[in-house]
Amino acid sequence: MNYNFNQLLQLSSKKTRLIIGLMSGTSLDGLDIALCKFEGAGSDTKIEVIHFETIPFNHFFKKEVQSIFSKKMVDLEKVCLLNAWIGSEHAQMINDCLIKWSIKNENVDLIASHGQTIYHAPKHLHQLPEFGNATLQIGDGDHIAVKTGILTMSDFRQKHIAAGGEGAPLAVYGDYILFSKKNENRILLNIGGIANFTFLPGNLNANEMFSTDTGPGNTLMDAYVQQNFEGMSYDKEAVFAKQGNINKELLFELEQHEFFNAPLPKTTGPELFNIEYLNNALKRTNNVHLSNYDVMATLNKFTANTISTAIQKSMHTNNFVVYSSGGGMHNPLMMEHLQNDFPNIHFKTTEELNIHPDAKEAVLFAVLANEALCGGGTNFGKGIPNVSMGKISFPR
Numbered sequence: 001m002n003y004n005f006n007q008l009l010q011l012s013s014k015k016t017r018l019i020i021g022l023m024s025g026t027s028l029d030g031l032d033i034a035l036c037k038f039e040g041a042g043s044d045t046k047i048e049v050i051h052f053e054t055i056p057f058n059h060f061f062k063k064e065v066q067s068i069f070s071k072k073m074v075d076l077e078k079v080c081l082l083n084a085w086i087g088s089e090h091a092q093m094i095n096d097c098l099i100k101w102s103i104k105n106e107n108v109d110l111i112a113s114h115g116q117t118i119y120h121a122p123k124h125l126h127q128l129p130e131f132g133n134a135t136l137q138i139g140d141g142d143h144i145a146v147k148t149g150i151l152t153m154s155d156f157r158q159k160h161i162a163a164g165g166e167g168a169p170l171a172v173y174g175d176y177i178l179f180s181k182k183n184e185n186r187i188l189l190n191i192g193g194i195a196n197f198t199f200l201p202g203n204l205n206a207n208e209m210f211s212t213d214t215g216p217g218n219t220l221m222d223a224y225v226q227q228n229f230e231g232m233s234y235d236k237e238a239v240f241a242k243q244g245n246i247n248k249e250l251l252f253e254l255e256q257h258e259f260f261n262a263p264l265p266k267t268t269g270p271e272l273f274n275i276e277y278l279n280n281a282l283k284r285t286n287n288v289h290l291s292n293y294d295v296m297a298t299l300n301k302f303t304a305n306t307i308s309t310a311i312q313k314s315m316h317t318n319n320f321v322v323y324s325s326g327g328g329m330h331n332p333l334m335m336e337h338l339q340n341d342f343p344n345i346h347f348k349t350t351e352e353l354n355i356h357p358d359a360k361e362a363v364l365f366a367v368l369a370n371e372a373l374c375g376g377g378t379n380f381g382k383g384i385p386n387v388s389m390g391k392i393s394f395p396r
């Protein structure tokens with residue numbers, strides 16, 4: 001048998017596995033690196049997050065990714081170059097982290113790499129009848145595997161599309177495996193660039209579970225800050241939004257999009273929710289005069305409203321607990337809006353489930369890799385493609 005396959009076989013039968021989960025979302029803030037220790041798979045999964053760090057992207061990295069990110073027309077040569085380069089850069093960030101954590105590369109069993117999304121095009125976005133759902137993550141896994149010397153799984157989303165999904169949200173798999181709890185209805189809410197949630201019923205009936213994007217998370221607020229507040233990349237602690245007033249007309253216009261009325265589950269991205277989306281809404285208000293702070297206050301409320309409305313529309317009970325994660329949960333004003341929309345609901349964070357809220361998405365990709373390697377027996381219920389995801393890159 002080829003050396004690589006022999007290694008793979010041995011790994012799948014190891015009692016415990018060290019898996020690095022990687023996440024770099026649409027916010028382009030940094031690479032989340034979570035080193036996790038796994039035992040078991042499926043509903044028997046035991047996980048411990050041993051180390052977690054977000055490595056911020058430098059200006060050059062951000063600029064290069066932004067040159068092709070969520071744009072319809074790009075330099076194809078740049079896409080080709082960045083596919084290899086991002087893989088290699090991510091590998092370097094992992095190698096640096098492992099040195100910092102005093103962990104030898106050879107002691108890590110597997111890397112689960114999400115890659116960098118450069119375009120997400122579900123059917124409802126592109127509306128071309130000849131084509132189906134599509135998404136593209138780059139930063140090829142072969143470069144990570146060779147440069148770190150660690151077996152790597154990557155490109156998790158294509159299989160989900162091939163099996164009938166939109167390639168997102170994939171959080172539902174890990175959420176169900178790690179966080180399902182008998183007798184507690186749970187909503188796992190992640191507010192990254194885009195916001196999404198998973199409903200985990202307390203009766204543990206997988207057929208009642210569902211997951212969906214709700215619309216923008218931080219993406220519109222980030223884009224507006226980057227355009228209008230020099231040197232800033234996001235509204236830290238909502239200091240800008242707190243200085244403005246919510247404008248009802250703009251709020252109304254922002255909420256006018258068929259995405260919000262489309263049935264669940266649905267997915268989206270900055271291809272739709274971007275500065276142009278805001279500018280079009282502003283135009284429809286006949287350009288009422290607003291300060292930058294007013295726009296921020298309105299975008300903040302809009303984001304919270306889209307999350308609340310999606311939850312209200314899909315939940316048939318008021319008996320649930322929300323566990324938040326992702327950068328948006330650090331936005332105090334948005335969390336206040338959400339709490340006001342659900343005065344009787346407990347808002348907690350995934351910290352209470354032993355997973356650092358900033359690490360959660362990276363951890364969930366490590367779970368997908370663990371499942372691909374040793375799981376496969378879990379029934380995720382109807383409507384959720386039951387497939388094992390991730391492509392394998394051998395280090396040699």
Ligand SMILES: Nc1ncnc2c1ncn2[C@@H]1O[C@H](COP(=O)(O)OP(=O)(O)OP(=O)(O)O)[C@@H](O)[C@H]1O
Pocket residue numbers: 023024025026027028029030190191192193194218222233234235236237238325326327328330331332361
């Ligand atoms: N202290 C804070 N105050 C306000 N907003 C914050 C704070 N910390 C982080 N954020 C927001 O969180 C964003 C980063 O979130 P996160 O890393 O979860 O998103 P992501 O990388 O796009 O991942 P995902 O794939 O989950 O969408 C930042 O761009 C910022 O908008």
Ligand SMILES: [Mg+2]
Pocket residue numbers: 023024025027028029030032
């Ligand atoms: Mg991030």
